[in-house]
Amino acid sequence: MADSAPESFSDALMKPLTGGENPITAMMLGLCSAMAVTTNLMNGIAMGLGVVFVMWSCNTVISLLRHVIPKDVRVPAYITVIATSVTIVDLTMAAYMPAVHAQMGIFLALIVVNCIVLARAEAYASRNSVIPAMGDGIGMGLGYALILCFLGASREVLGASALFGVPLVEYAGMVSGGLKTGIESMATAMDYQPSILMVLPPGSFLLIGLLMAAIRVAWQKKLAGE
């Protein structure tokens, strides 16, 4: 497959983050896993990091093999590489980070069918050299991870009135000095009944829709201003 015009590592890295090409909000890829896994912030972070690693490794390998893999069998070849990478993450996490692995459950294995990985393999890694492909992989993964962190944090705060598994009210107790008075009054406000809707699927749909709308408005304003 013919290579596209060459791009630098930093360009490829930053496009998904600040260049309006976020995989979830702009390209609308990987929505299922983004919504299913983000019931709390810790899950979002773990999944995001897993995807960053998988995307970086898959983009690298596929870019290295891009002149070797024939066009007709490219999808089976990409999927084999992706599945291998995800299994490596799965086994490594199970052996060395069992608590996180137990929390992730089946979502780790589902990275194989996450649209972003295959889409970038096909659209970018197979047409660019290794360094930009690495940048794209890491950038896309980080873009995905950022959205996941936002979703995870929002859903945990709104749906379980906690953050990182600790109830919000407790955070006030951890601060000392003058800051404490201000935080304490905030904590009384934070002692609210959480909305379970937010940790269920409809809540995630609502949040993602609102986020996408907000980003689009901001982006269009930015483009109009240029």
Add this chain to the structure above:
Amino acid sequence: MAEPKVDYVGLTGVLFVICFLCTGALVGLDAVTRPIIDKQKVERELRARKAVLPAGTEKVDGDSESLTLDLAADWAANGGELEKVLGEADEKARKTHLFRGYDGAGKVTGYAAVCELPDGYSGTMTFMAGLVYDSALDQFKVASAKVTGHKETPGLGANIDQVKYAETVAAAKEHRDPVPWFLAAFKDRTADKLALRKGGPADGIEALTAATITSKAFTAAMKRVVEMFNRNKAAILAAGGRG
């Protein structure tokens, strides 16, 4: 227009090489991580058993050291009830395995049993029940319980696993596993005291908010487990500790 010739041999060859290399990498990683993962699995099981046994338990029966309880006679009289607490394999074999906990002196502190209930809100729930024998009452009572598998709705039935933050802090200080608040209420209850406060005695167990079905199903299942232990009291106590 001539159809382009497809080089099947070449395509198959490339795919074969890719698959071969990927499989090779995974076999290597598996060889390194499998022993670690297996060891963790065993440790998790032992820890789960220890968590439901009373404080002071230092050692627990391993998989091969469990006390096998033959329930054939009990099944004849109470098959319907037993069917609702034993896992499928135990049901067919009409027996169950009890894991004993031992204190520092080697005396049996309590018994842990792996159980199942079929009537949770979203289906089967598996749990580990820890029971102790109270010689004063000549009955078994609950030490603790731990839900090991469920598909309940988050925020509702899934709150059976919910640990209050104060408990997390206390458990960390005392170097033990935190106990979910719903299950903590089961401690020291004999079979006749296993009922929900809702529609029952004033000293009953508090149900999960908006999850009456889950609460009822679990309480009923625990009651069945304790009753099973009480009916087979003689056999369990006669077996003593491991040989």
